[in-house]
Amino acid sequence: MPSTASRAAVLSAVLLSSLLLVWQLATLPSAGTGTAPVDPEYASLVGGAVSAGGRSAFPSPAEVGGKLWQHLREPFYDRGSNDKGIGIQLAWSLGRVALGFGLAALVAVPLGFLTGLSPLFRRALDPFIQVMKPISPLAWMPLALYTIKDSALSSIFVIFVCSVWPMLVNTAFGVSSVRREWLNVARTLQVSPWRRAFGVILPSAAPTILTGMRISAGIAWLVIVAAEMLVGGTGIGYFVWNEWNNLSLANILVGILLIGLVGMALDQALGALARRFSYPE
Amino acid sequence: MPQDLDHRAPNACACEGDEADEPPTSTAEERQSRTVDQAVLRAVFPDAVTRRRFLRKLGAGAALAAIEQFFPLGTAREAFADSGGSIEKKSLKVGFIPITCATPLIMAHPMGIYARHGLDVEVVKTAGWAVIRDKSMNREYDAAQMLAPMPLAITLGAGSAPIPWTIPLLENVNGQAITLAVKHQDRRDPRRWRGFKLAVPFDYSMHNYLLRYYLAEHGIDPDRDVQIRAIPPPEMVANLRADNIDGFLAPDPVNQRAVYDGVGFIHLLSREIWEGHPCCGFAASKAFVTGMPNTFRALAKAILDATAFASRPENRKQAAEAIAPANYLNQPPTVVEQVLTGTYADGIGGVRKDPKRIDFQPFPYESFAIWILTQMKRWGQVKGDLEYHQVARQVFLATDAARFMGELGAKAPGDASPRFKVLGKEFDPADPEGYLGSFAIRRS
Numbered sequence: 001m002p003s004t005a006s007r008a009a010v011l012s013a014v015l016l017s018s019l020l021l022v023w024q025l026a027t028l029p030s031a032g033t034g035t036a037p038v039d040p041e042y043a044s045l046v047g048g049a050v051s052a053g054g055r056s057a058f059p060s061p062a063e064v065g066g067k068l069w070q071h072l073r074e075p076f077y078d079r080g081s082n083d084k085g086i087g088i089q090l091a092w093s094l095g096r097v098a099l100g101f102g103l104a105a106l107v108a109v110p111l112g113f114l115t116g117l118s119p120l121f122r123r124a125l126d127p128f129i130q131v132m133k134p135i136s137p138l139a140w141m142p143l144a145l146y147t148i149k150d151s152a153l154s155s156i157f158v159i160f161v162c163s164v165w166p167m168l169v170n171t172a173f174g175v176s177s178v179r180r181e182w183l184n185v186a187r188t189l190q191v192s193p194w195r196r197a198f199g200v201i202l203p204s205a206a207p208t209i210l211t212g213m214r215i216s217a218g219i220a221w222l223v224i225v226a227a228e229m230l231v232g233g234t235g236i237g238y239f240v241w242n243e244w245n246n247l248s249l250a251n252i253l254v255g256i257l258l259i260g261l262v263g264m265a266l267d268q269a270l271g272a273l274a275r276r277f278s279y280p281e
Numbered sequence: 282m283p284q285d286l287d288h289r290a291p292n293a294c295a296c297e298g299d300e301a302d303e304p305p306t307s308t309a310e311e312r313q314s315r316t317v318d319q320a321v322l323r324a325v326f327p328d329a330v331t332r333r334r335f336l337r338k339l340g341a342g343a344a345l346a347a348i349e350q351f352f353p354l355g356t357a358r359e360a361f362a363d364s365g366g367s368i369e370k371k372s373l374k375v376g377f378i379p380i381t382c383a384t385p386l387i388m389a390h391p392m393g394i395y396a397r398h399g400l401d402v403e404v405v406k407t408a409g410w411a412v413i414r415d416k417s418m419n420r421e422y423d424a425a426q427m428l429a430p431m432p433l434a435i436t437l438g439a440g441s442a443p444i445p446w447t448i449p450l451l452e453n454v455n456g457q458a459i460t461l462a463v464k465h466q467d468r469r470d471p472r473r474w475r476g477f478k479l480a481v482p483f484d485y486s487m488h489n490y491l492l493r494y495y496l497a498e499h500g501i502d503p504d505r506d507v508q509i510r511a512i513p514p515p516e517m518v519a520n521l522r523a524d525n526i527d528g529f530l531a532p533d534p535v536n537q538r539a540v541y542d543g544v545g546f547i548h549l550l551s552r553e554i555w556e557g558h559p560c561c562g563f564a565a566s567k568a569f570v571t572g573m574p575n576t577f578r579a580l581a582k583a584i585l586d587a588t589a590f591a592s593r594p595e596n597r598k599q600a601a602e603a604i605a606p607a608n609y610l611n612q613p614p615t616v617v618e619q620v621l622t623g624t625y626a627d628g629i630g631g632v633r634k635d636p637k638r639i640d641f642q643p644f645p646y647e648s649f650a651i652w653i654l655t656q657m658k659r660w661g662q663v664k665g666d667l668e669y670h671q672v673a674r675q676v677f678l679a680t681d682a683a684r685f686m687g688e689l690g691a692k693a694p695g696d697a698s699p700r701f702k703v704l705g706k707e708f709d710p711a712d713p714e715g716y717l718g719s720f721a722i723r724r725s
Contacts, residue, residue, distance in 0.1 A: 039630065039632070041632050042626050042630060042631070042632050044615075045540075045541075045615060045619055045625065045626035045632065046540060046541050046543065046626050047541045047542055047543065047613070079606075079607070079608055080608035081403050081404070081405055081406075081608070082404075082405065082406040082607070082608045082609065083606070083607040083608035083611075142415075145415045145419070146415070149419040149420075149421075150419060150421065151412075151415075151416060151419070151421060229408065230408060230412070231408060231412060232406065232407055232408035232412060233405065238408075241408055241515075242406070242607070242611055243611075244515050244516075244519075245379055245514075245515040245611055246607075246611040246612060247515070247518055247519070247538065247542060
């Protein structure tokens with residue numbers, strides 16, 4: 001009897017291939033539509049499907065695969081400021097996420113720590129957090145562009161705003177739910193406040209803090225694509241926007257696939273980190 | 282004659298003092314000859330104290346007349362004008378939207394025209410008109426492509442904070458079209474368009490004003506009988522395909538792209554509404570124009586050269602090849618070529634030939650600006666009294682354009698504010714309010 005893991009892998013492969021098959025079948029050119037006789041001069045001026053009397057169609061898996069191969073074969077080309085390889089675009093987006101996320105961590109973790117230590121502080125901050133948390137980060141974009149006056153910084157600011165809340169809330173929660181017995185033991189042993197914070201509270205809250213970071217990173221990656229579509233210039237979001245401009249669904253699908261893969265890799269990396277800091281009770 | 286001959290730092294920067302001293306109507310030419318005069322004075326009297334004493338004794342005019350006895354000031358001014366002076370800022374960022382209106386602005390990059398004028402220009406593709414506006418106002422861009430009405434709107438503070446902005450040159454005339462969904466091919470009469478959902482690229486655009494004008498002339502109230510939405514060009518074709526809209530008045534290549542993808546047909550070219558109407562322009566802030574006169578002049582001349590090249594029919598194929606790649610328009614080359622050559626598929630099985638479908642004409646006629654202002658007021662975008670002529674002159678820099686054209690050996694038009702006809706109705710720039718009052722459908 002094969003293990004559950006290998007059976008799951010087989011099932012995943014079956015799901016994928018049936019998805020591709022359905023997609024392929026759905027995008028087969030239908031022979032019936034091309035009935036209207038089209039003048040050859042006219043046909044030379046319009047897209048392939050249109051010259052047969054139809055409309056341009058959804059790309060087939062083979063087309064998307066071809067485009068994907070084309071992009072992966074040469075990921076770092078640079079043909080001018082508006083046409084760079086997909087590797088460069090992904091690097092720009094990851095850089096922005098890293099900066100915005102890093103800044104957010106610098107603010108959220110210490111602030112969350114303090115908030116978690118003081119129930120009063122926690123209550124006082126709560127209404128602000130509750131109001132700010134559900135605001136779509138993109139709603140900040142026009143405001144950021146107006147006040148920061150720099151589009152690159154504005155997108156980093158948007159990442160900052162969206163990643164700060166989950167980290168703040170989780171850190172505060174992790175810190176405030178450190179088990180009372182451990183704190184009591186620390187007090188009995190007359191541990192200095194400094195050591196109590198870093199020797200007792202931080203390790204015990206670490207898994208919760210890292211979960212907050214994982215949520216934040218996921219949101220940041222979601223948001224950067226939208227932010228770059230809005231502002232343009234560089235990044236994977238700009239790539240998708242640029243191909244939208246060209247109405248090239250095959251390229252957009254390539255972009256979507258890569259966004260998903262990179263997002264997964266980010267999440268896995270932070271998950272592995274979280275496992276390193278978790279401990280059995 | 283200028284009084285500030287002993288100005289401390291002429292030609293230095295856009296310092297507050299420099300601009301404040303300038304008569305508001307001075308052209309780039311006057312500013313430049315003043316700079317030459319100051320330079321010569323400083324060369325003759327290197328010591329500031331002596332120079333001031335000399336000037337105080339004689340007065341500026343007489344002082345220069347005295348110098349002219351032994352130094353050919355006029356020649357110096359001309360020589361300076363020819364050489365263009367030293368360029369204050371060589372590497373510039375110029376924003377554009379990936380549409381064929383931007384042809385000269387883009388094309389000057391791959392064809393090396395900017396470099397020939399001593400500039401290192403990066404042309405940056407931008408996601409939409411609002412972003413172009415914000416990045417220009419943030420000074421991320423030194424200059425940018427804008428819809429002809431945008432600098433007027435920015436200067437007046439309509440839809441943004443008021444900042445003096447200018448259109449030194451137009452890029453293209455014509456180059457727009459009304460595209461409808463293929464299912465409407467038997468509803469060509471606009472009187473039957475009641476209830477349509479139509480799209481334009483931006484509220485402050487010629488597209489918006491031309492569509493409204495066209496509808497209103499056919500008895501359709503653009504605010505009540507149809508719905509007009511602002512949708513960025515790339516989304517237009519996608520929305521037309523999804524049946525979210527019935528049609529749009531869009532810049533090319535969007536119209537041709539709808540035909541190429543089989544979702545729409547070209548109902549009418551915008552030149553059938555107004556032959557030779559302005560569309561997009563090369564736009565820069567007043568601060569850039571006055572603060573960096575030599576850079577401005579080099580940039581303007583590069584764009585004039587590119588416009589002249591693009592306007593010749595025999596060059597259109599080459600221009601299409603230059604701008605179609607992913608770095609610029611990112612469109613199938615045939616789509617761009619059909620727009621630029623004017624031999625195109627109309628979307629309902631016909632091939633039409635109209636070499637003037639888009640044309641490139643740089644001169645920013647003042648009467649164009651005045652017409653745009655009448656329409657802004659007509660549809661309630663600006664309220665109250667408008668100093669039509671003053672605003673037009675401030676924003677559309679016809680005098681500078683004529684001089685740059687002259688320097689390049691091109692003939693500038695004699696009349697900077699001619700009359701023209703829109704759908705057969707004459708517009709007289711001398712009486713904008715009377716024109717506005719003549720429309721039955723209007724919001725003000």
